[in-house]
Amino acid sequence: MSDTTKDLHSEYMVINMGPSHPVTHGTVKFLLTLEGETIIDMKVDIGYLHRGFEKMCENGTWEQVMPYTDRLNYVSPLINNVGYALAVEKLIGIDVPERCKYIRVIASELARISDHYTNIAASGLELGAFTAFLYFVEARELLWDLIEMLCGARVTANYIRIGGLKNDLPDGFKAKTKEVFKTCRELWADVDKLLTKNRIFIDRVRNVGIMPPEDAIAWGFTGPCLRACGIPYDVRKFHPYLVYDQMDFEIPVGEKGDNFDRYLVRMEEINQSMRIVEQALDQIPSGPINVNMPEYRWQSKDDIGNRIESLIFHFKTVTEGIKPPAGEIYSAVEGANGELGFYLVSDGSGKPYKCRVRPPCFPLTAAMPKMVKGGFIADIVPTFDMINMIGGECDR
Amino acid sequence: MEANITINKLNSRFPESIVETHSYRGDDTAVVRKEDLLEICQFLRDDKELQYNFMMDLTAVDYLGREPRFEVVYHLYSLTFNRRFRIKTRVSEAECSVDSIVSLWVSADWFEREAYDMYGIIFKGHPELRRILLYEDFQGHPLRKDYPIKKRQPLIGPTC
Numbered sequence: 001m002s003d004t005t006k007d008l009h010s011e012y013m014v015i016n017m018g019p020s021h022p023v024t025h026g027t028v029k030f031l032l033t034l035e036g037e038t039i040i041d042m043k044v045d046i047g048y049l050h051r052g053f054e055k056m057c058e059n060g061t062w063e064q065v066m067p068y069t070d071r072l073n074y075v076s077p078l079i080n081n082v083g084y085a086l087a088v089e090k091l092i093g094i095d096v097p098e099r100c101k102y103i104r105v106i107a108s109e110l111a112r113i114s115d116h117y118t119n120i121a122a123s124g125l126e127l128g129a130f131t132a133f134l135y136f137v138e139a140r141e142l143l144w145d146l147i148e149m150l151c152g153a154r155v156t157a158n159y160i161r162i163g164g165l166k167n168d169l170p171d172g173f174k175a176k177t178k179e180v181f182k183t184c185r186e187l188w189a190d191v192d193k194l195l196t197k198n199r200i201f202i203d204r205v206r207n208v209g210i211m212p213p214e215d216a217i218a219w220g221f222t223g224p225c226l227r228a229c230g231i232p233y234d235v236r237k238f239h240p241y242l243v244y245d246q247m248d249f250e251i252p253v254g255e256k257g258d259n260f261d262r263y264l265v266r267m268e269e270i271n272q273s274m275r276i277v278e279q280a281l282d283q284i285p286s287g288p289i290n291v292n293m294p295e296y297r298w299q300s301k302d303d304i305g306n307r308i309e310s311l312i313f314h315f316k317t318v319t320e321g322i323k324p325p326a327g328e329i330y331s332a333v334e335g336a337n338g339e340l341g342f343y344l345v346s347d348g349s350g351k352p353y354k355c356r357v358r359p360p361c362f363p364l365t366a367a368m369p370k371m372v373k374g375g376f377i378a379d380i381v382p383t384f385d386m387i388n389m390i391g392g393e394c395d396r
Numbered sequence: 397m398e399a400n401i402t403i404n405k406l407n408s409r410f411p412e413s414i415v416e417t418h419s420y421r422g423d424d425t426a427v428v429r430k431e432d433l434l435e436i437c438q439f440l441r442d443d444k445e446l447q448y449n450f451m452m453d454l455t456a457v458d459y460l461g462r463e464p465r466f467e468v469v470y471h472l473y474s475l476t477f478n479r480r481f482r483i484k485t486r487v488s489e490a491e492c493s494v495d496s497i498v499s500l501w502v503s504a505d506w507f508e509r510e511a512y513d514m515y516g517i518i519f520k521g522h523p524e525l526r527r528i529l530l531y532e533d534f535q536g537h538p539l540r541k542d543y544p545i546k547k548r549q550p551l552i553g554p555t556c
């Protein structure tokens with residue numbers, strides 16, 4: 001028998017897994033160099049959702065940036081709001097009242113839970129688990145009902161203000177949350193039964209997309225992907241902000257850094273976040289929700305209508321913007337994907353001089369080639385899902 | 397003071413390279429000369445008492461009207477000691493380049509591409525310095541202060 005393989009012409013095939021693809025949720029282009037189905041090389045192209053967030057921030061006032069932050073990580077907008085408000089408050093050097101801190105914690109954790117629901121649902125969907133998707137989307141709808149009760153909008157909340165909040169907790173919020181969480185816990189148990197010990201799911205995600213811990217640190221990983229590698233770094237524990245130091249919660253940590261660990265970390269974080277919300281609702285004190293500094297936060301409509309000083313401050317802060325002292329700060333919160341950092345530079349005027357967002361999924365997407373090289377095209381799907389790249393955050 | 401251990405060590409080890417330091421609102425910051433940047437970053441990463449193993453963020457700021465015009469800002473974090481540090485270096489418009497730190501922290505790759513894309517700062521030694529968020533034929537560097545926000549690009553066409 002002659003050796004036919006010697007005469008076969010072989011070369012690598014370059015294929016484009018383009019920005020609009022049914023199984024990658026997010027606009028990202030992968031240029032794959034393939035040998036059969038094995039990935040030899042991969043180039044990642046982002047920027048399809050770049051909207052010029054920083055340039056727009058430099059052209060408005062400090063408070064006008066708040067709706068733009070909603071649209072950064074648009075599956076957990078409240079966390080972005082909280083991050084930005086905390087950064088500006090650090091720049092000014094003020095602290096918000098206790099009740100406001102508790103409500104911000106509740107808002108952040110509700111957003112984090114809905115982000116994890118969306119991510120696990122989408123990952124399940126793209127691997128073929130349609131039922132898990134529907135169950136978690138139902139749970140997410142219930143959470144969005146809660147958020148709508150809180151601030152009037154399901155997704156683009158725009159609820160946090162610099163120096164306080166838009167409005168206080170509505171009546172009946174605590175009772176409604178208890179009801180919602182009961183249903184959410186049942187749905188969580190259902191999805192757990194569907195996926196965690198599912199042979200097909202495990203075959204797709206176990207030992208795929210492995211990232212060893214030292215490499216994860218070098219690549220700048222933070223958040224659930226870093227915790228899946230075994231490193232327990234969480235901004236809420238290492239640099240506690242708001243009232244997280246008074247909350248009792250644990251940080252789930254994985255072992256191998258593969259996609260299965262990322263999935264398990266996110267599932268457990270949902271439970272921990274629910275614990276935090278319940279504790280916060282039990283411990284929340286009464287009191288004001290806005291800081292009493294009219295030069296940074298408007299007073300109530302009653303005051304503005306009746307007292308001339310409130311009116312003057314309101315007029316000045318709306319037309320010219322609040323004026324933090326000149327300087328620069330970096331402030332980080334734990335976003336659903338990792339460390340969401342804000343680097344703000346102020347020149348003393350009402351407009352930000354620079355408003356930089358450190359996106360947590362930017363380094364995660366950059367490390368995609370490293371995680372899938374040598375694997376199959378089919379491995380890109382769970383890996384890309386599990387890093388939870390949100391276009392709005394990565395491209396800004 | 398323990399919180400300023402980084403600044404103290406930098407001052408004793410690289411006295412001529414440090415232009416200024418401050419700790420506004422508790423953020424330790426040092427401005428260094430750009431020629432010594434790579435060496436100082438290596439020291440910050442490898443020294444046993446500092447160990448800044450995370451390069452969290454890399455960006456640039458345009459101070460139009462000031463010479464040198466740009467300031468490249470690096471945010472470092474040490475997981476071992478739970479410390480943050482900011483290191484900055486000033487880059488003039490005429491000689492708009494600085495050493496790339498990709499050899500020290502791999503995460504700097506994409507961040508430097510973004511700083512190049514938005515500000516036009518060249519990072520010497522970067523393996524593949526090209527635009528990342530904007531398309532290849534984009535003209536100009538939009539986050540510079542002299543790039544008007546409503547400027548139209550040739551491939552896009554006029555507004556009316």
